[in-house]
Amino acid sequence: MHTPALFTPLRVHHLELANRIVIAPMCQYSADHGRMTDWHLIHLGQLALSGAGLLTIEATAVLPQGRITYADVGLWNDETQAAMADTVERIRRYAPIPIAVQLAHAGRKASTEVPWKGGQQLPPGDAHGWQTLAPSALPFASGQQPPAALDRDGLRAVREAFAAAAARAGRIGLDAVQIHAAHGYLLHQFLSPLSNQREDEYGGSLQNRMRFALEVFDAVRAAFPADRPVSVRVSGTDWVDGGWDCEQTVAFAEQLQAHGCDAIHVSSGGLHAAQRIPVGPGYQVPLARAVKAAVRIPVVAVGLITGFEQAEAIIANGDADLVALARTALYDPRWPWHAAAALGGQVRAAPQYLRCEPQRLRGLFAAD
Numbered sequence: 001m002h003t004p005a006l007f008t009p010l011r012v013h014h015l016e017l018a019n020r021i022v023i024a025p026m027c028q029y030s031a032d033h034g035r036m037t038d039w040h041l042i043h044l045g046q047l048a049l050s051g052a053g054l055l056t057i058e059a060t061a062v063l064p065q066g067r068i069t070y071a072d073v074g075l076w077n078d079e080t081q082a083a084m085a086d087t088v089e090r091i092r093r094y095a096p097i098p099i100a101v102q103l104a105h106a107g108r109k110a111s112t113e114v115p116w117k118g119g120q121q122l123p124p125g126d127a128h129g130w131q132t133l134a135p136s137a138l139p140f141a142s143g144q145q146p147p148a149a150l151d152r153d154g155l156r157a158v159r160e161a162f163a164a165a166a167a168r169a170g171r172i173g174l175d176a177v178q179i180h181a182a183h184g185y186l187l188h189q190f191l192s193p194l195s196n197q198r199e200d201e202y203g204g205s206l207q208n209r210m211r212f213a214l215e216v217f218d219a220v221r222a223a224f225p226a227d228r229p230v231s232v233r234v235s236g237t238d239w240v241d242g243g244w245d246c247e248q249t250v251a252f253a254e255q256l257q258a259h260g261c262d263a264i265h266v267s268s269g270g271l272h273a274a275q276r277i278p279v280g281p282g283y284q285v286p287l288a289r290a291v292k293a294a295v296r297i298p299v300v301a302v303g304l305i306t307g308f309e310q311a312e313a314i315i316a317n318g319d320a321d322l323v324a325l326a327r328t329a330l331y332d333p334r335w336p337w338h339a340a341a342a343l344g345g346q347v348r349a350a351p352q353y354l355r356c357e358p359q360r361l362r363g364l365f366a367a368d
Contacts, residue, residue: 002344003344003345003346004312004316004340004343004344004345005020005312005315005316006019006020006021006308006311006312006315006316006323006339006343006345007019007020007339007340007343007345007346007347008020008315009053010053010298010321010322012176012229012231012262012263012298013227013228013229013262014227014228014229015098015175015176015228015229017053017054017098017322018053018347018348019051019052019053019336019345019347020053020315020321020322020323021051021052021053021054021311021322021323021325021335021336021339022052022053022054022056022265022300022322022323022324022325023047023050023052023054023055023056023324023325023326023329024056024265024302024324024325024326024329025056025057025058025059025101025102025178025180025326026058026326026327026329026330027058027059027068027069027072028040028043028058028073029068029069029071029072029114029115030043030071031071031072031073031074032071033074033079034061034064034067034072034073034074034075034076034077034079034080034083035073035074035079035080035082035083036073036080036083036084036086036087037083040073040087041087041090041091044057044087044091044099045090045091045094045095046333047329047333048091048094048095048097048099049094049095049097049333049349049350049353050097050329050333050334050335050336050337051334051336051337051340051347051348051349052097052325052329052336053097053098053322054097054098054099054100054175054176054322055097055098055099055100056099056100056101056102056178056324057073057084057099057100057101057102057174058072058073058102059072059073059102059104059106059180059185060072060073060074060075060084060101060102060103060104060165061073061074061075061076061104061105061106062074062075062076062103062104062105062158062161062162062164062165063076063105063157063158063161064076064130065110065111065130065131065132065133066104066105066106066107066110066158066161066186067106067110067111068106068109068110068112068185069111069112069113069114069128070111070114070122070128070129071114075101075103075165075168075169076161076164076165080168081168081171081172084101084172085171085172085173088172088173088174094350095350096348097348098175098176099174099175099176100174100175100176100177100178100231101169101174101176101177101178102177102178102179102180102233103162103165103166103169103177103178103179103180103220104179104180104185104186105158105161105162105180105185105186105187106132106185106186107132107133107134107135107147107184107185107186107187107189108132108133108134108138108139108140108144108147108186108189108195109132109140109184109185109270110130110132110133111123111124111126111128111129111130111131111132111145113128121140121141121144121145123145124145131145131147131148132145132147132148133147133148133149133150133154133158133186134147134148134149134150134186134189134195135149135150135186135189135190135195135196135197135198135202135203135212136149136195136196136197136198136203137149138195138197140184140272140273141273142273149198155202155212158186158216159212159215159216159219160219162179162216162219162220163219163220163222163223164223166219166220166223166224166230167223167224169224170223170224170225170228174228175228175229176228176229176230176231176262177220177224177228177229177230177231178230178231178232178233178265179213179216179217179220179230179231179232179233180233181213181232181233181234181235182233182234182235182265182267182268182270183233183235183267183269183270183271184235184269184270184271184272185270187212187213187216188234188235188244188270188271189271190202190209190210190211190212190213191209191210191213191244191248191252192209192238192243192244192271192272193209193242193243193244194238194240194242194243194244194271194272195271195272196209206248206251210251210252210255213232213252214255214256214259217230217232217256217259217261218259221259221260221261229262229263230260230261230262231261231262231263231264231265231300232256232261232263232264232265233264233265233266233267234249234252234253234264234265234266234267234291235249235267235268235269235270235271236249236266236267236268236284236287236288236290236291237249237268237269237287238268238269238271238272238275239268239269239275239276239277239278240271240272240274240275240276243271243272244271246287246290249266249287249290249291250290250291250294253291253294253295254294254295257295257296257297261297262297262298263297263298263299263300263321263322264291264295264297264298264299264300265299265300265302265324266284266287266288266291266299266300266301266302266320267284267302267303268284268287268303279304280304281304281305281306281307281310282301282303282304282305282310282314283303283304284301284302284303284304285301285303285305285314285319285320286319288300288301288302288319288320289301289319289320292318292319292320292321298321298322299320299321299322300320300321300322300323300324301314301319301320301322301323301324302323302324302325302326305323305324305325305328306328308338308339308342308343309342309343311323311339312339312343337349337364340364341358341361341364346363346364346365346366347364347365347366348365348366349365349366353365
């Protein structure tokens with residue numbers, strides 16, 4: 001039988017993925033001083049049994065002040081490492097899915113309340129707030145506490161923190177690292193001329209604005225085991241005139257490839273309050289397609305990819321090499337099963353679940 005493109009394997013660096021479906025990183029705002037909790041075991045555990053090719057741990061702060069909220073996961077000390085290692089080890093007892101972690105620093109979008117309590121930014125004097133950092137002292141939205149512009153010591157500290165977190169991820173045994181340079185967080189803030197108004201070698205020209213993100217990539221690549229992949233998540237456009245756009249994203253992707261990046265995950269937006277996003281099914285796929293046309297490394301598409309045939313077409317047509325699911329997977333953690341059933345593919349299933357395979361779909365499950 002013909003294997004659907006969505007269910008063909010893919011090799012990323014030395015990592016073998018069983019199919020082209022990625023569970024994207026999704027913040028849960030449920031950590032205790034950066035330490036993973038039982039919620040993460042429940043949340044990630046169910047997604048580890050989804051049948052996807054790769055599971056990505058949520059945006060994980062490399063420094064306490066790099067958290068989006070006070071309840072974010074971190075990987076900056078022995079305690080946060082131990083909590084993540086315990087969660088990953090317990091999941092792996094039952095689920096062989098490759099697991100990646102997204103390393104992040106929120107920059108000026110840090111120090112906020114959790115979303116279900118309003119998500120507003122918390123000032124430094126708040127019990128759950130702190131002084132944010134950014135390329136330039138420009139707040140995300142009017143009325144917010146301005147961030148402090150990073151000086152050279154601050155830049156060095158952030159680079160070293162990304163590298164140290166990558167080394168911790170390697171010691172945990174995680175299969176891959178993704179660097180978060182999207183959604184208006186710190187590295188994206190350096191890339192966009194809307195948030196970066198520095199007058200030193202990290203601001204101004206495109207080459208200068210890319211400099212810090214590339215330095216962070218090099219530091220992470222050097223710290224993470226050489227046989228495991230390092231990818232980068234980018235925002236393909238700010239959706240604001242005069243901001244970061246697709247053309248600059250393609251130039252950045254080419255530079256990342258030259259520096260040894262193993263894959264690029266293309267999202268969009270998140271940098272500026274004035275963004276106007278044309279949200280609709282697959283609305284970010286053209287951005288991924290533009291990057292894929294310029295690089296030789298795998299490209300991941302994400303954003304309102306909900307339909308089985310839709311996802312299959314993205315891969316089969318060559319728009320991207322992988323598709324990432326976020327809220328779709330929260331709503332339906334067995335989406336890969338259902339996609340395989342609809343398209344004629346096959347997915348891994350835990351032996352405890354084999355007996356639920358529908359009789360009319362014999363061969364749908366490959367036992368782990």
